Amino acid sequence: MNESIIKTQNLTMGFDGVPILENISFSVEAGEIFIILGGSGCGKSTLLRHLIGLAEPISGEIFIDGLSLTDAGSAQRADILSNIGVAFQGGALFGSMTLLENVALPLEEFTSLPKKAIRLIAQAKLRLVGLGGYDEHLPSQLSGGQQKRAALARAMSMDPRILFLDEPSAGLDPITAAQLDDLIANLAKILGVTFVIVTHELASVFTLNGRVIMLDKNSKGIIAQGQPEELLKDRSNPMAWQFFNRSLKES
C-alpha cells in the first residue's frame, strides 16, 4: 500500500540508441512536489516524455502507481494516462480552439457530463490559474505567461493525481515567473496532487520548495538530490554545490 506513486528503475534514455541519461532511479511519493533540475539540453524534457509514456526507454522500467508503464497494454496505459495531466514546455494549446474549448476537450471526450457542466468546470479551472474572463480567447491572443497558465489549466481539467509540468515558468520575465511559481506552490497545497516539475532555474526551486534531483549532461545522471536547503550545504558534488551557491549570490 505504501507504494511510491512514481518509481523508475535504472532508466536509460536516448535517441537512436545513443544514451542521453543513464541508470536513472528515483521515486516520487504521493502528494509531494518533485523537481527535476538541470541545465538546458541535459535531458529533462526527455525524462519527462518517458515518464508520461511518450517515449520508450532504451532500458529500465517506470512504474506509475505500481503499474508498469513500460510494458503496459493499451487498457492499462489508458488507465495510467487518465491519472496524469501534462503541461508541455511550449504550452501545446490547440491553436484552433478557444481556451475554454482547450480545457473542456478532455472532459467532453471522456465524460458524459452535460455541456453546461463542462463549461462551468472549464471556467473554474481557468479561474484557478488566474485566467477568468479569457474563456473565448484563442491561444494566439495570449502572452507567453498566460499560455503557460492555460496549459496548466488544461492539464488539470480531468483532476489528475499527478501533474507533470515542463519548465512552467521558463522564458518569462522574473516577476511573471515568480507569480507562476507561487501559483503552482499554492495549487499543490490546495489540490494535494503530486507535482513533477522540470526547471532550470534556482529561483523556481526555492519557491516551489520540493524535493530535487539534479541532472547533468556530462555525467548523464543524477548528480545531487534532496531538499533545496540541504543541497545548498551539500558539497559532495562540486558542480551542484557551485550551481546552488553561485546562482544564489546572483539572485
Place this chain on the structure above:
Amino acid sequence: MGYAKSKSGVSLAKMRISYDKDALRIVLRGRLDNYRAAPVWRKVLKLLAKRHTKPIHIDASGLEYADGSGVALLAYFKEYGQKNDLEVKIENLSQNISSLLDSYTENPPVEAVKQPESLNLIERIGQSSMALAGDAVEQIIFLGRLTLATAKTIFTPRRFRAGDFFRMCELTGANAIGIIALLGFLFGLIMAFSSAMPLRQFGVEVYVADLVAIALARVLGPFITAIIVAGRTGSAFAAELGTMKINNELDALKVMNLDPAVFLVLPRVAATLLMTPLLAIITNVAGLIGSGLVILSLGYSLVTYTSHVQNIISMTDISIGLFKALVFGATIGAVGCFRGMQTKSGAGGVGVATTRAVVTAIIMLVILEGIFSVMLHYLKI
C-alpha cells in the same frame, strides 16, 4: 582598448623554438590576439603534429597579452601534454592569462556527442533504400491506424469531429471553387483550341467536342482537380499537422489518450474524399464551357455542341471520373496528414513536410491513374 593598441602594431606575436638535450623550449613574446596569433598558431600546429618525447617548456615572460586565441593556444599545448604523457610547463605566465587558462582547463572538453558518420556511395545507396523501405512501412502503419480510426468512429459516431470536418470541407471545397472553375475553363479552352487546329485540316473540327468531353470526364477532370487539391489542401494539412507536432500538440492529444488519427486525420481525409469529386464536377463543367466557346467561335451552333457532348459521354464515364476523384481525394488527404505527422523539429521541418506532402501526393496520383487505366482497359469499361 586592447585592440586599438594591438592594431597599431606596437608589438608582434613571436615564437621561438629551440631544442635542448632535455627539453623542447619555446619562447612566446608579444601579443597573442586574434589579429596576430595566426602565424604562431600555424607553427604550433605543425610542431605538435609530430610526436615529441621530451618535455615542453614554454617561457611566457615576454607574453604581454593573450585573448581567446592565445589562451586556446596555451590550452592546446597542455592538452597535448596530457594526451601524450609529456610534461608541459608554462613559466612566467602573467596572472591574468593564467587565470583565463585555468578556466579553460577546468572545463575539460566534453565527450563529443555522437554524430552520424559521413558515408560512402554504397553505404548511402543502402541507407536511402532502407529509408525508402522504412517510409513504406510507416505508410502502411499509418494506413492501418487510419483504418482502425475509421472503424472506431463508425461504431462510436459521437467521436467524429464534425465541426472540424465542416471546417475542412469549407477549406478544401468551397474555398477552392474559384480557382477550380477558372483552371477548368482555361484548360477546356486551350485543349479545344489546340486540337481544333489540326482537326480542321480534315474538316472534322466539330469532333473537338467529343474529344474534350471524353478526356475531361474520364481522365483529365479528376486529375487536374486532384493536383490542385494536392497543392492547396494536401500541403495545408501537412503544414497544419506539422506545426501541431512541433508545438507538442500531438503529444498533448496522446497523453489525453486521444488518438490523433481519429481526432485530426479522419475529418481531414473525409473532407478531401468528399470534396474532390464535387470539385471535379466543377472542373468538368467549366472545361466544357471553355471548349464550347471555341466550337461556337468556329461557327457551329450550341445545339450541335451539346448533342455531340451528350452522345459521347455516358453515365459510366462520369461515374468512373468521379470514383477516381474520390480515391484521389482520400489519398491526398491521407498523404498530407501523414507527411505532417512525420515532421521533424527545427525551423525547416514544416517546409520539408509540406513539400513532401505535395510531391508524394502527385506521385501517388500518377501511379493510381496508371492502375486505373490498366484496370479499365481489362474490364473494358
